[in-house]
Amino acid sequence: MNFIHDRFASKRDAAEKSARYWNPAKTQFWQEVGIDFIIDRRKGYFLYDYSGKRLIDLHLNGGNFNLGHLNVELVATLKEGLDHFDMGNHHFPSLCRTALAEALHEASPDSLIYTVYGASGSEASDIAIKSARYATRRRKIVSAFKSYHGSTGLSVCAGDERFTERFLIARPEEFVNVPFNDLGAMEKALAGGDVAAVILETIPATYGFLMPQDGYLPGVKALCERHGALYIADEVQAGMMRTGEMWAAVKYGVVPDIIVVAKGIGGGIFPLGCAIMNERAGGWLKEDGFAHISTGGGSEIACVVALKVLEITQRPEVRANIQARAAQFRAGLDAIRARHPDFFLGIRQNGLIFGLEFPRPKGANPVMRAAYRNGVWAIFSTFDPSVLQFKPGLLVDAALAEEVLAIMDRSIAEAHAGVKSGRETVEG
Numbered sequence: 001m002n003f004i005h006d007r008f009a010s011k012r013d014a015a016e017k018s019a020r021y022w023n024p025a026k027t028q029f030w031q032e033v034g035i036d037f038i039i040d041r042r043k044g045y046f047l048y049d050y051s052g053k054r055l056i057d058l059h060l061n062g063g064n065f066n067l068g069h070l071n072v073e074l075v076a077t078l079k080e081g082l083d084h085f086d087m088g089n090h091h092f093p094s095l096c097r098t099a100l101a102e103a104l105h106e107a108s109p110d111s112l113i114y115t116v117y118g119a120s121g122s123e124a125s126d127i128a129i130k131s132a133r134y135a136t137r138r139r140k141i142v143s144a145f146k147s148y149h150g151s152t153g154l155s156v157c158a159g160d161e162r163f164t165e166r167f168l169i170a171r172p173e174e175f176v177n178v179p180f181n182d183l184g185a186m187e188k189a190l191a192g193g194d195v196a197a198v199i200l201e202t203i204p205a206t207y208g209f210l211m212p213q214d215g216y217l218p219g220v221k222a223l224c225e226r227h228g229a230l231y232i233a234d235e236v237q238a239g240m241m242r243t244g245e246m247w248a249a250v251k252y253g254v255v256p257d258i259i260v261v262a263k264g265i266g267g268g269i270f271p272l273g274c275a276i277m278n279e280r281a282g283g284w285l286k287e288d289g290f291a292h293i294s295t296g297g298g299s300e301i302a303c304v305v306a307l308k309v310l311e312i313t314q315r316p317e318v319r320a321n322i323q324a325r326a327a328q329f330r331a332g333l334d335a336i337r338a339r340h341p342d343f344f345l346g347i348r349q350n351g352l353i354f355g356l357e358f359p360r361p362k363g364a365n366p367v368m369r370a371a372y373r374n375g376v377w378a379i380f381s382t383f384d385p386s387v388l389q390f391k392p393g394l395l396v397d398a399a400l401a402e403e404v405l406a407i408m409d410r411s412i413a414e415a416h417a418g419v420k421s422g423r424e425t426v427e428g
């Protein structure tokens with residue numbers, strides 16, 4: 001695309017301009033950890049660096065690209081949609097918004113009726129928190145330590161202080177954190193009867209895909225019911241069929257009061273955030289439909305793409321592929337782990353969500369670097385850099401899965417040897 005590419009004389013020039021005009025510290029961070037990646041072309045599950053180097057994408061931007069980059073059906077849907085629809089007018093009833101809301105209801109437990117739209121997961125989390133506060137007339141929000149629900153006003157307060165402190169955002173005391181998987185702590189937090197909602201990532205992503213222990217999430221839901229609080233399932237990363245079911249919370253036996261969705265639902269093409277909610281949570285919609293305003297929220301053209309995303313995602317062959325690939329990746333990773341039991345320490349898994357455990361504190365970094373060198377892009381977990389996020393796409397086929405496993409086999413061996421010899425470190 002000449003009007004973009006012509007601005008840069010070389011990859012180095014692009015990196016320097018990125019540091020100058022976009023984000024100096026972020027650009028420098030990647031250079032320092034040995035990932036000199038400037039993404040150029042992309043297709044399916046492949047990313048191409050500015051230099052032409054091909055990488056298989058196992059990061060998928062947190063699930064944004066579940067269906068691959070520039071998925072052919074989604075691109076065709078977007079192009080066709082643009083003959084008729086644009087972002088739309090956010091005040092009026094709309095065919096696209098209504099069609100998607102109905103489809104989301106059909107894809108969710110029966111009690112979840114309304115969809116309120118935002119332009120991102122952060123906004124959808126804010127909407128969920130606002131709705132819970134309206135429904136309960138309470139302010140307190142309980143979430144897990146090391147969670148991430150977004151970067152906007154309320155969502156950032158529900159997450160880790162890593163994202164509030166720098167901006168002098170004093171987290172109001174009505175935002176309370178408890179350890180994930182600790183029902184006793186959750187019970188204490190709810191016991192006062194003053195909690196509006198518990199918001200939990202069903203499988204905390206930024207914390208390395210920590211898996212909920214048996215009975216934990218249904219236990220939290222039961223406590224919410226007992227103490228009059230709403231249960232908000234943040235499914236931005238765990239939802240949209242990644243576990244083999246549309247919503248991970250439902251797979252764990254929970255019917256949430258609100259489900260927060262973003263990333264993958266936009267097909268990696270047009271951003272969208274959704275808060276799907278039950279009658280109680282959506283009460284404000286009957287009283288004051290103008291109470292949450294968002295010009296880009298529920299953009300009609302985003303809804304057109306999202307409807308197609310939902311349809312593809314729910315195809316029986318896609319569900320079957322997820323099951324088959326989940327088993328294939330598990331078997332392959334188990335075999336690799338058996339060769340490095342003192343380095344590749346464990347595998348967290350639900351469906352196509354994997355967290356690969358390496359020595360603390362930052363053992364995922366040398367593996368990420370080696371995988372990058374060898375042609376796979378998978379990222380460490382921000383709140384636990386001993387865990388490598390390993391998220392294959394929903395449409396990955398058996399041959400590509402084998403290729404990924406072969407690259408991981410080589411990369412983990414190289415990282416292990418590097419750490420043993422002192423060339424690599426798990427400290428930095």
Ligand SMILES: Cc1ncc(COP(=O)(O)O)c(C=O)c1O
Nearest residue numbers: 120121122148149150236237262
């Ligand atoms: C679990 C979770 N919730 C919410 C968000 C916020 O979504 P967005 O970046 O679209 O605002 C993210 C983004 O990474 C996320 O991972």
